[in-house]
Amino acid sequence: MECAFLGALRMPFLKYEDRLRWVRLRAAERTAGLIAAAGGACRVCLRRDCAFEFHHRDPKMKCFCIARNVGSLSMARLLVEVEKCDLVCAVCHQELHRVASVNAGTYIEPLDAEEISDAFASLSNRWRS
Numbered sequence: 154m155e156c157a158f159l160g161a162l163r164m165p166f167l168k169y170e171d172r173l174r175w176v177r178l179r180a181a182e183r184t185a186g187l188i189a190a191a192g193g194a195c196r197v198c199l200r201r202d203c204a205f206e207f208h209h210r211d212p213k214m215k216c217f218c219i220a221r222n223v224g225s226l227s228m229a230r231l232l233v234e235v236e237k238c239d240l241v242c243a244v245c246h247q248e249l250h251r252v253a254s255v256n257a258g259t260y261i262e263p264l265d266a267e268e269i270s271d272a273f274a275s276l277s278n279r280w281r282s
């Protein structure tokens with residue numbers, strides 16, 4: 154997963170702006186790698202060309218937010234966390250949490266294949282009408 158070029162370099166720049174740029178570039182590259190590892194498509198609406206977020210299936214298993222740690226933790230640790238998540242687009246993610254909070258304040262259970270297709274059908278119906 155680690156880029157052969159960027160991964161081998163450790164803070165090679167002296168100038169603050171250059172370091173910042175490098176950290177951002179590495180974070181973007183890692184994010185792309187994690188998204189690809191998670192299937193590259195929203196599990197609800199199946200879109201591929203959108204902003205993605207990692208939704209923890211079981212919040213009790215959550216150790217950290219992937220987006221907030223993608224620049225600092227190792228790819229190995231990030232991938233362990235990604236395993237606990239469903240890749241969803243930003244819109245479906247908001248919707249999942251809205252539905253979850255409506256359901257008596259309880260968090261949603263992991264989606265099985267049928268629930269995913271149900272969620273997909275109801276969301277896409279709503280957005281088409």
Ligand SMILES: [Zn+2]
Pocket residue numbers: 195196197198199200241242243244245246
């Ligand atoms: Zn989606």
Ligand SMILES: [Zn+2]
Pocket residue numbers: 207208209246250
């Ligand atoms: Zn979530």
